[in-house]
Amino acid sequence: MTNTTHLSDVRFSDLGLLPVIEKAVEKTGFEFCTPIQAESLPISLAGKDVAGLAQTGTGKTAAFMLAVIQHLLSNPLENHEARHVRTLIMVPTRELAIQVAKDAEVFTNESGLKIALAYGGTGYEKQKNAIAAGADILIGTPGRLIDFYKQKLYSLRRCQCLVLDEADRMFDLGFIKDIRFLMRRLPNPEKRLNMLFSATLSSRVLELAYEHMNNPQKVEIKADTKSADRVEQWVYYPSNDEKIPLLIGLIQKLGPKRCIVFVNTKRNAENIDDFMRGNGIDAVMISGDVKQNKRQRYLSEFEQGKHQVLIATDVAARGLHIDDVTHVFNFDLPQSEEDYVHRIGRTARAGASGESHSFACEDTAFYLPDIEKYIGAKIPMADVTSDLLPELNKPKRVQRDRVQGHNKAKSGKSGHGHNRSRSGGSKSDKQPSGAKKTRGPRRRRKPSTPKTDG
Template identity: 55%
Template sequence: MSGTGSHRACGRFTVSLPAMTDKHLTNIGFDSFDLPDPVLQGIREAGFEYCTPIQAESLPIALAGKDLAGQAQTGTGKTAAFLIATLNHLLRHPAHEERRANQPRALILAPTRELAVQIYNDAQALTKYTDFTSAAVFGGTGYDKQRKQLEAGVDILIGTPGRLIDYYKQHIYDLKAIQALVLDEADRMFDLGFIKDIRYMMRRCPPPQKRLGMLFSATLSFRVNELAYEHMNNPQSVEVAPEQVTADKITETCYMTANEEKIPLLVGLMQTMTEARTIVFVNTKRVADKVWGFLQGNGIDTAVLSGDVPQKKRLSLLKRFQEGELAVLVATDVAARGLHIPDVTHVINYDLPEDAEDYVHRIGRTARAGASGDAISFACETYAFSLPDIEAFVGHAIQTQTVDPALLAEIDPNSRVYPKKGSRQPHRGKDGHKGHGKGHHHKSHKPKDGEKPKKRRRRRHGPKPPQSGNRE
């Protein structure tokens, strides 16, 4: 680790960074590493010159062929670090002559479809001057297309566990030729219940001694470290953590608000923002639909990103948001982790998350790569209890303030917009109760003119009750 200003203590690398040319970059250039020319060309064309702290600390270990488990704050360059290390390893260690086309050489596991696509896009840029092929495999779309890609053969396979295991069990590909294995957002894998699938995949790769293993995570909890030591070859632990959990350029504010004030406050705040790119986080899909409906109904063009939005539509919405065509995205926690969306100026926690760690991941969508941003939270009657845990987790008090009536927009209760027919939004009658959707309404029993009312037969459940006097 010479040249990085780090020292080793108790088998763990503790960061002591050298002087930086920028607060979020070290003075260590990528050209200072002994990287193959095709990789360096891709790095330069991608616009990278100096390493971030996690890159400066992890690359010397991985480039030396040693396994590592890396922890760093979200948005600090973990993806580039493991891609560069993977490409170097594949170029330095040619594939075995007996390798078949449907045997990938590198496997990168991601917890979400959006993250898999992001890693794939970064891989495309960094492999431009190599002969490597890559593919992204994930559920929700493109089943036959992805299958054909695997059958044709790829060098770098990126994907989510479910779809990967599906194809594996069909013998579309196998993992016997894997030379590099990467597990990204490992803590998120536990949160989403993927850990059995991850172990299934890892056990079907060559043993740890015969491949390069890298694990990256926002937190290196006990269970993440246990996974690393179980399936990796004596991994070195690299932790690059700032003095504070949240990014230092995020301005955090919390409004103490009543439940009925949340929509007027949200609309009022949105109306004061100019040239903003905002993600509004909610805890449930039902609330996402409600927030979307009122924003849309009050002239604020918005989209919803949640787990049950079809994959093709999710990717389209993300692209529109990333390109600035959409200024506001209402999202559940599916969008809180692993996505790099540039130039997000505001994050609004319409609902405070019940898990304090989710707060950090949500507001981490703004103030990325050295930019500044605003994180605004609503501490309402339902979720205010989460605030003390969040403040304890981030290590500082969040500035709270009461709601200025001037911030509350006048909202017509009938201004809410509902999704068009054919969506998953339930039908709602005039009384506001959920119905059963088109074609499933109960028939009316109102009699026609001159017709006697029909008696509705009550449907009995179970045996006929005993008559009076015959009870036992």
């Protein structure tokens, strides 16, 4: 297993890319490959399948997109019809689908290959029209992909490439039946190029790989965020009623230029958002219940520096690539050790330093030992002092739009949900002011199924 550094000593110019692809890469200014690119591209460019272990933010998109473009340009289809999708890329979340498409356009702009998106939440007719017009590369989440497939908007009968990105997350979100549904509509594995990337190569991920791929070669890249060398980490032990005052107190004291607050439930996200609004902190919130167009607008505004705080559930934040995030706050410790690494990796990007402040509260403190074991370090403890617990103004409640049932109503489909989410979301309880108790998520037993992280 290789330790991830920022770049390897392998140049893109050494990989034997087609001139049109080299030209696109040169325009990006990239010269050297990241480790996942350096190890997987020689395999996939040779037409062999890859099952890769790599974290978000390590250059996976370029790793599979360059191989896809090379394969499609080197193997043109005879009598090609617009309805025949040549590459299917499946991802777990809408944000990641949009991010992959954005990155893919950079590499395809010289090739003439057409890209289309399929994800839930918004843009139904726009996506439908783009796919109907013909797409060489179709990127999407499983539910919406199945919706359009059942409408016979596209065919997978002549598909030449398959990519599964963040396969472990698709298992977590319950997409495995949908993935298998689409895979069974593809040509036999030996007739296409297959690439799978995952933060873990667990037994269930490898089973999927070996069942639907052609003897894939494993490439394992150890995440550099696992040691978190550039992230200064702290853990606090607040009571539940101290969590929101502590969060706001830390933001007021530290004055982060741009920070992300991670939560386990949509209810907590909304509660924090209301308190931020009531106490003069410019924040936006993204969760599975926020309409897609709003989520994209909020993310864009946050990236542009228009908001100081982004409040996010893990599902909504998966695949985010935002520079200059100086602080990460784990309002709730995540149940998964992998998610902890993913969260703190949102800061200290591109060689910068960053800080992570985590709350080991009454409901989530028991996740901490496994997290510390996984990262191989004891997280230093910080005291919850009175100066970090300011008196808070009452929260400012707002009416929130919901997307529940939005896609089903539009598509008239059932059986394959478009907006599956494990980000939580229980019925709202009465929420406190800063001086009253803030109820956290109900304690849950750790899953009894075998661990897939680490």
